[in-house]
Amino acid sequence: MSSLLQQLFDFERPETSGDRLFYRGFEGAVMLATTVLSWYWGLYAMKIAHVASPLGLARFLDVSFVYEHDLTLWIAAVVSICCFAGWMRVAPRVAYPLALLLFHLQYVSRFSLGKTAHGANFVGMSLLGITLAILFFQDPLHQRRFALGYLYFFLGLAYVLAASSKLVGTGLAWSSGDHLWSWIRERHVDLLATNGEHSLNVLQRIALNDYALSTAFLAAGLLTEFAGFLMWFRRTRTWIMLALVGLHLGVSLILEIQFPLYIAELLLLALPWPQWIDLVRDAVYARSTTTLPEMRTHY
């Protein structure tokens, strides 16, 4: 457990300005995604008049009131203000928890028709992690390290749970190629309904004609999801995250289901952005000290 915690949080490692700048950008990206989703869901909820299938908080509280008086738009406005205030460190201990609560309310109001979506789960988990970091840690360095470690843990867990759900729901035969065929047909119907027309793409045609390839695709996807826990370890983190980006891109191509937020967050957390920021900063600094030698006298 100690070793796992060290792998996740790495509190001892000295922080660079690249680490700080990266986290500021990452937190800003999470707040931007929260704001955009709040408005998107708020506007969509105007098409909904009643709760058909209560989710989350809506199972304990009748949220029908949010469909009246354009309340979902007011909620989106408050979430936006809270996200910006928290990011600017204006009362973040109040702003972030309030944003999280209202973001949840907005989600259960939007997805009250019976079909849930998971595309924004990582944004919600990130907002929760950043909020917990602000609430439980004083030092900004510790807040940053905790939030990232928390995310590595729960994002990794999410993929393992996704793989486990498949085995519980279907069993080992989940990766049988004819299941992929059925989903391709299902998506074909959805895209017909969405766009009025739809033709199968090359990859879909190849998969529908090759059982072994379809089975291999599903088996590779299942194994990659199961390996999600490798995100918990520094040495394997980047590789498994990039493999999961590949998994999402594969699903985008073969089932035409897009995961832009998952892919963006995985790329933000997988790639060595802090080191790249430090490299750029060092290069800029070296250039400025070479071209402007007189400035060095001021240090």
Place this chain on the structure above:
Amino acid sequence: MQSPNKPTSASDLIKQSQFSGLYKKSRRILIAVFLIYAALVASNRGEFWPFSIYPMFSSADRPWVRAIVRNVEVMPSDSVHWTPVDVPDLPGDPFVLDDHNVLANDVAAFLNSPDPWNPMRLEDLRTLLGASPSNGRAFVLYRVEEERDVDEPLRVRCTPLLYLFPETEELNPNVLSKG
């Protein structure tokens, strides 16, 4: 928490103790969130956003049911047809959900709900679609599903469930009942 290097001074010991406290606190928060996660998804059918067991595509062997909406030329006084058709034989023009900012998942979920088709639900469907058919036309909601028969090649069948006329509705008497 063990540091990679042995502490050599009092300041090292203080630092080590500080890190140990941070790890303990982080562990407690992780365990608490994990337990809350488990309790909420276990008692809420696997979903308490942003917590989830991520059940997408987990039931691979179950037939699916989706929805398609068509815009057809028909008068309320005409006798409407309830015969299932194949996808290429769907009558009229497509009602393009994307043009009306409606997600296919929501129409399918609406169709699959076990609630009775009372006037309120029909009105909710009109609100969701966000449009009304012009005079002489109707929106027809189709239930689309795979027909799996071991002796027959697999086919996708579309069953008309209801006609939404500008002012009235007609429900497939073989499938739906008004609440």
